[in-house]
Amino acid sequence: MATLTITRLGHQGDGIAEGPVFVPRTLPGEVVEGDVAGGRMAAPRIITPSDQRIKAPCPHYRNCGGCAVQHAREEFVTDWKQDILRHALSAQGIEAPFRAPHISPLHSRRRASFAGRRLRNGALVGFHARASDVLTAVPDCMILHPALIAALPMLEDLTAREGSRKGELTLSLTISEAGLDLAVTGGKAPDGPVRATLGQWAGQAGLARLAWEGEVIAQEQPPFHTIGRARVTPPPGAFLQATKPAEAALQAAVADAVGPASQVADLFAGCGTFALTLAERAEIHAIESDGAMLHALDAGWRQAVGLKRITTQTRDLFRNPVLPEDLARFDAVVIDPPRAGAEAQAKALANSRVPVIAAVSCNPVTFARDAKVLIQGGYRLNWVQVVDQFRFSPHVELAAQFVR
Structure with missing residues (x-):
């Protein structure tokens, strides 16, 4: 039986004590007691609770693995998620202003x-x-x-x-809908x-x-799902933002980052979450490896009224990134890669002359890695914003603006 003091909260929501020893569902400053095996205290008893601890509001929290930090005050969780991004950037030697975070409401996951x-x-x-x-x-x-x-x-x-x-x-x-x-x-x-x-x-x-x-x-x-002025029917099981409020927050952040650009490349475009809203004021070239998702985007655009032209291209941006010379005609790029990030595409962007990049990411670590590549290539990270659509989980999404 060991008695430990939790010094910090890890990226997955576990408390971490000296060793390190990982202790689930604990908070910094708490004193806990329990058996330690393999660097983990699986069943801690809280001896001294944190003043940030609350009673988990969900009756399923004890047994369900969907949430990790319902035992902490909302303000603490928001600060923790912003710190995850801040520490990921700091590890790459990057600082940036933080915009106010978006937090999706309860009962909104679609x-x-x-x-x-x-x-x-x-x-x-x-x-x-x-x-x-x-x-x-x-x-x-x-x-x-x-x-x-x-x-x-x-x-x-x-x-x-x-x-x-x-x-x-x-x-x-x-x-x-x-x-x-x-x-x-x-x-x-x-x-x-x-x-x-x-x-x-x-x-x-x-x-x-x-x-x-x-x-x-x-x-x-x-x-179908309404995206801007379009109706889109994604292929079965296709990716969509988890909540409509978060989708709207990300769309607003991307539109603000892109600004008045009239020629925009949307990389990892999916079914058109950003392409179809930006097309209200700019021509878009949407690139995505999944042809079925691009087909849904294209069909939605063709049936919509009042949108500027959207062209599509099926392309594996991991193996075949868009090269600097092919990016020359765009005055803005939107990039929303999966969790692995987009290191090859970031290197191509770093060697381009694109004036502004709107970045969306679901992984602060790979985002920071790719951000360093862009900064070394001559871009400045103007701002970042955390978008929390996975309440009580360790998942962190974000939007950001880079300018050359």
Whole structure:
């Protein structure tokens, strides 16, 4: 049995004591007691609590792995997330002004991936405990939109019908403006009888669309999302910002960063989160490796009214970044890479003459790495803004402006 003092909060939300020893769901300054194994105190007893500690508001918090810091005051969590970004930048020798953060409201998350497991009697659908295969049902989740919560019995019914007791279904559910959009993986192969059964079930469940192992089984109507003046129907399971308020905050930040630019390249464009809003005032060249997502963007643009021209290009920007000479015609670039960042593309941008770059990132560490490349190439990091759409989690998203 060891007694430890928590000195800081790590990037994953664990308290860290000297050693280091990682202690989940603790806060700086707290004195804890428990058994330590492998550099971790898995079941700490709080001897001296922090004045930043509160009672976790969600009844599922003890067992659910979806949240990591519900036991801390909201102001503390916001400061901690900004410090994660600040420390990542500092590690690269970078300082920058911080804009006021955006924090998405509770019950606003419009998409989630649930795990579903068939039981001897019925089914269990929910989230895993952290680093565990234990499932927890979450009927009172404070993060999810009420429409997702209301759909949990439907997902349990599907899991009981089509799931396996030996494995799990992954049930990716998104709220579209036409209804619920469900994409399922981990199930049996969709042969003829399975398609017929699933199609009938989807109709009874009132889904806008059901995709099974990447194949659209049933579509009552296209599950669309309004982006600016366009309606976009993403491919099944496609990436969307987790909350509408965060999407709007990121769009506003990117528009502010781009400014009056009239020719904009949108790199890692996805389904057009930024391209379709910026096209209200600029011509856009959207580049994305996923052709289905680009097709959705293009279809949305063609059906919209009042947008400037958007051209699209399918391209792997990791292996084939846009070169400086090809960037010369743009007066702004938007770049929103996945968690791995975009080191090769950052190097090409650093050697370009593009006047301004609007950057969006879901990983402060790779963002800081790529920011250093841009700064060494002659850019200045004007500002950064944390966008917190994954409340109570260690996940940090951000927007930033670089100018040459």
